[in-house]
Each structure stands twice: as structure tokens, then as C-alpha cells.
Amino acid sequence: SEAEQxxxxxxxxxxxxxEVVQQRAEHAERHxxxxQEELASLRKERAALLARTEFLTRESNDLRTKLLNVGIVGGSGSITGPEDQTRxxxxxxxxxxxxxxEECRMLAERLEEQAGRHKSSTRELRRTNRELELRIEKLLNI
Known part of the structure; x- marks a missing residue:
């Protein structure tokens, strides 16, 4: 009958x-x-650079202390003045x-950019998902 059809x-x-909603939801989850993986990678890279910065700063401070305590022999074999060496x-x-x-600043910018893209992408996917769910509800209520 027509009703059954x-x-x-x-x-x-x-x-x-x-099925379309399910596919979109799976796509949204994958994206x-x-x-999230890219963001975690950038955070890890930033942490490594910050640790490297701390290490190099400590090393630089140690070298400065050593320079202040002892004279350094220059390339020509003469001893340069401690003030010149320190400068x-x-x-x-x-x-x-x-x-x-500068490296840390650039990484922080990349991290913020990635986070912004992630948030906007997630918002768009949620909006699309809600729209599809509403369309399904309308189809089911027909």
C-alpha cells in the first residue's frame, strides 16, 4: 500500500x-x-626548547663565573684583559x-595558532553534527 511504501x-x-551523521562524527573524531596529537607535539617541542634554554643559560653563567675567576688565553697566545673577555x-x-x-616566541605562536585552529575546527564539527542530528530528527518525525 501507499502508506507502507x-x-x-x-x-x-x-x-x-x-549513516551520514555517523560518518561525519567519525571524521570529526579523527580530525x-x-x-590533539599536533598540539601535544608542539607542547613537547616547546618544553624541550625551554629546557634547552635553561641549560644554556646555566652553562653561560658558569662560563661567565669561570672567566671572572681566571684569565683566558687568546688565539695569538696572549692573555686578553678580563674586562674585554667579560664584555x-x-x-x-x-x-x-x-x-x-625568539625561538620560544615562534613556538608559542605556532602553539597558539594550532590551538586556535583546533578550537575552530572542533566548533565547526560540533555545529555540523548538531545540524545533521536535527535533520535526522525532522526526517524521523515526518
Whole structure:
């Protein structure tokens, strides 16, 4: 009969819509997992760079202390003045610290950018999922 045929069509449409929602949800989950993995990787990389910065800063401080306590023999075999050596060391140290800070800043920016993309992507996927669920409900209520 016509009612049975309409019911079969409705069931078919509902099943197809449910399958689409399921596929979209799985896609959203995969994408969210990938974003989380990228974010974790960036956080790990940032932590490693921060640890490296701390290590290099400590090493630089140790070298500065050693320089202040003993004279350094220059490339020509003559002893350079401790003030020149200290200035040179401080300049090198400042350059190193500037470079490391810049690397940390760039990593922090990348991390923020990735986090922003992850949040907006997740919001979009949730919105799409809600829309699909509403469409399925409408199809089921027809």
C-alpha cells in the first residue's frame, strides 16, 4: 500500500541520514584526535626548547663565573684583559638568549595558532553534527 511504501522510503532516508551523521562524527573524531596529537607535539617541542634554554643559560653563567675567576688565553697566545673577555662573553650570551627567546616566541605562536585552529575546527564539527542530528530528527518525525 501507499502508506507502507511511504514508511519504507522514510526508513531508507532515516538510515541514510543516520549513516551520514555517523560518518561525519567519525571524521570529526579523527580530525580532533589529529589536532590533539599536533598540539601535544608542539607542547613537547616547546618544553624541550625551554629546557634547552635553561641549560644554556646555566652553562653561560658558569662560563661567565669561570672567566671572572681566571684569565683566558687568546688565539695569538696572549692573555686578553678580563674586562674585554667579560664584555665579549656577555655579548655572546645576550645574543644566545635573544635567539632562544625568539625561538620560544615562534613556538608559542605556532602553539597558539594550532590551538586556535583546533578550537575552530572542533566548533565547526560540533555545529555540523548538531545540524545533521536535527535533520535526522525532522526526517524521523515526518
Amino acid at each position: 511511504s514508511l519504507q522510503q522514510l526508513q531508507h532516508c532515516s538510515a541514510a541520514a543516520a 580532533a584526535k589529529k589536532c 665579549r662573553l656577555l655579548r655572546d650570551q645576550a645574543d644566545l638568549i635573544r635567539t632562544l627567546k
